[in-house]
Amino acid sequence: MTVPYDKTFAQKLLHDMLRIRRMEEKCAELYGAQKIRGFLHLYIGEEACAVGALHALAPGDNIVATYREHGHALVRGVPMDAIMAEMFGKSAGCSRGRGGSMHLFDAATRFYGGNAIVGGGLPLAAGFGLADKLQKRQAVTAVFFGEGAMAEGAFHESMNLAALWQLPVLFCCENNLYAMGTALARSEAQTDLCAKAASYAVPTLKADGMDIVAVHEAMKLAARHVRDGLGPFFLELQTYRFRAHSMFDPELYRDKAEVEEWKTRGPLHTFSARLKAESKLTEEEFLALDARANAEVQASVDFAEAAPWEPVEDLLKDVVTPPSPSIPLPPAGEGSNPPPSPARGRGAGGEGPP
Amino acid sequence: MKMTYREAIRQAMHEALAADPRVFLMGEDVGKYGGTYACSKGFLEEFGPERIRDTPLSELGFVGAGIGAALGGLRPIVEVMTVNFSLLALDQIVNTAAALRHMSGGQFSVPLVLRMATGAGRQLAAQHSHSLENWYAHIPGIRVLAPATIADARGMLGPALADPDPVVIFEHAQLYNLEGELPDDWRCDIATAAVRREGTDVSLITYGGSLPKVLAAAGQLAAEGIAAEVIDLRVLRPLDTETIAASLRKTHKAVVVDEGWRSGSLAAEVMACIVEQCFFDLDAPVARVCSEEVPIPYAKHMEEAALPQVSKIVAAVRQVLGK
Numbered sequence: 001m002t003v004p005y006d007k008t009f010a011q012k013l014l015h016d017m018l019r020i021r022r023m024e025e026k027c028a029e030l031y032g033a034q035k036i037r038g039f040l041h042l043y044i045g046e047e048a049c050a051v052g053a054l055h056a057l058a059p060g061d062n063i064v065a066t067y068r069e070h071g072h073a074l075v076r077g078v079p080m081d082a083i084m085a086e087m088f089g090k091s092a093g094c095s096r097g098r099g100g101s102m103h104l105f106d107a108a109t110r111f112y113g114g115n116a117i118v119g120g121g122l123p124l125a126a127g128f129g130l131a132d133k134l135q136k137r138q139a140v141t142a143v144f145f146g147e148g149a150m151a152e153g154a155f156h157e158s159m160n161l162a163a164l165w166q167l168p169v170l171f172c173c174e175n176n177l178y179a180m181g182t183a184l185a186r187s188e189a190q191t192d193l194c195a196k197a198a199s200y201a202v203p204t205l206k207a208d209g210m211d212i213v214a215v216h217e218a219m220k221l222a223a224r225h226v227r228d229g230l231g232p233f234f235l236e237l238q239t240y241r242f243r244a245h246s247m248f249d250p251e252l253y254r255d256k257a258e259v260e261e262w263k264t265r266g267p268l269h270t271f272s273a274r275l276k277a278e279s280k281l282t283e284e285e286f287l288a289l290d291a292r293a294n295a296e297v298q299a300s301v302d303f304a305e306a307a308p309w310e311p312v313e314d315l316l317k318d319v320v321t322p323p324s325p326s327i328p329l330p331p332a333g334e335g336s337n338p339p340p341s342p343a344r345g346r347g348a349g350g351e352g353p354p
Numbered sequence: 355m356k357m358t359y360r361e362a363i364r365q366a367m368h369e370a371l372a373a374d375p376r377v378f379l380m381g382e383d384v385g386k387y388g389g390t391y392a393c394s395k396g397f398l399e400e401f402g403p404e405r406i407r408d409t410p411l412s413e414l415g416f417v418g419a420g421i422g423a424a425l426g427g428l429r430p431i432v433e434v435m436t437v438n439f440s441l442l443a444l445d446q447i448v449n450t451a452a453a454l455r456h457m458s459g460g461q462f463s464v465p466l467v468l469r470m471a472t473g474a475g476r477q478l479a480a481q482h483s484h485s486l487e488n489w490y491a492h493i494p495g496i497r498v499l500a501p502a503t504i505a506d507a508r509g510m511l512g513p514a515l516a517d518p519d520p521v522v523i524f525e526h527a528q529l530y531n532l533e534g535e536l537p538d539d540w541r542c543d544i545a546t547a548a549v550r551r552e553g554t555d556v557s558l559i560t561y562g563g564s565l566p567k568v569l570a571a572a573g574q575l576a577a578e579g580i581a582a583e584v585i586d587l588r589v590l591r592p593l594d595t596e597t598i599a600a601s602l603r604k605t606h607k608a609v610v611v612d613e614g615w616r617s618g619s620l621a622a623e624v625m626a627c628i629v630e631q632c633f634f635d636l637d638a639p640v641a642r643v644c645s646e647e648v649p650i651p652y653a654k655h656m657e658e659a660a661l662p663q664v665s666k667i668v669a670a671v672r673q674v675l676g677k
Contacts, residue, residue: 062426096459105458112425113458117449123415124450127422127430134378134404135427154445157415164410318460319494321518 007280017047018293020071026297031247036087038100041068045242048267049174050075052215056223062110062128062141064121067102077109084300091310119152126158129167140226142170148179159200162232169232170222180245181253197234209239210265360530362507363393378405381433390435391530417443421451424466429515434470437486451520452495463518473526473563480649485613487524488620491591496520498590502565504534509542526563547597553583557601560611561587568611571667595627606637609670611662616644641670
């Protein structure tokens, strides 16, 4: 199949995959240099999923992701500077250094994490769908999770709620075959993930997660279904992570040959080869895109390095919303309560995005 | 106006639903059934199924959905049938609702109100009777309320809904049938403890379902010539330690009454605060009356033996006073 996109959009997709790849390669290096600490879960190999999927969504949509979410945040529009600064633990980070790699958040792009409890984002997504439905907003909530999350009760409870209440939620399962080190067949009696989802009377679709065109087309279809008010949708993206689960993983659970086999299907080189074959990309253009990605990465590292550390005196900041004199006690006496004041935090119906 | 605690809760929710279209009620059997404790009777007919939302038995799912809905601009009141069942939702409450503001660097507040019944006394045995308020009071990022009076049952919900952060409200199951006068000035804050009875000889510090027992004990003690001051904590997190300390500076003795188990109890936290802040004001060791360290038994006499009772409170006070 030819790539059904014009040169500009096709190169945009490729560039976004390169941005993720180069950023994460740098993160791995910086981890070795102890600039980045904690857990670092790399998405390398899976880039076609985030890029293909997120380009099918609109600015008013909500994104809920996992702890392997650097790519999703970046493609959604969180500046690489802010992501890198977050990895460094600096207050210039997108979560002010309080979240780290696993908890990237950004109100401006409706990026709601960055959830490191497997399946933890799924009920949240049902809630976003409920809020949009009750407030008659035509938004899609796209929730990303791995196949490991489908063993959690949260998956089943959320699928049931979304289907029962016909909520505008797009369940996007990135099936990379391993829940940390446990292969799908070693943890699930039913390995056909679409069959599990379909048991909740939700339409399902499977797509090759190594093929960005397949991902993007499937996601467009799924998003249209959800946006049209036809209820939730389940999309399985079959993919593979090339790197270890985290920086602590010795990878004892899978064959090197298996990894090498999947690498031949790597989304970057297969897609660029296709574009070249279709005269939508030259080697010079590829090198230029790659150079731009590398320059952006270097700039983000410089930004993160230069950013100041948050003073320890701020430690207790943002545990709860600081008291504000603008929210007085309700007046005493008879009569009805005034409506509760809007939240003072960003994004909670207050000063956040509409 | 005379009313029950249940009716006060109902009126508070009714007022919030009528005043703000963003407010909705969600939980098991809140609609067609009218609420497990009949606190939402008639709401489904009045406000419709979109806003009075019966949920499947999916505590984790619908509490999490409440968090998402709150982030999405609504003001959910999520009812969990009992504190025991809330353990099924604990992940969403602790790992998401309480942590989200902080781990997002202050970008997202979660204006969620979570109501649940708590406590023993109705022979419901070991899976429907526990008092785990202190588990919640342990967690930074949430506010924990324990309305123990008709006025607080009526007054706490409004400011809880106005709070931009998650608020957990514990309603002791023994209080729903409590009847009393709703004062004209029932509107209240959700920040301070209250002195329910003034006294000079000993401070009795308690909350929730134990308040009626403590007031009864204070009445008995008064007949013996002991003037007990009764502090109702009302807000279990953050604790109003100033009200406690002010009382201790007056009475110099304290007994803490808490239906939670003794080890690691909220009572232990209150006692630690007293020792930290009032050590040199104390005339006697601080005492506590808590539940016995046993899953709550079914048999009536055994259940009664497991819980704080008026007689135990009176005995503890006599011991502290050396009488």
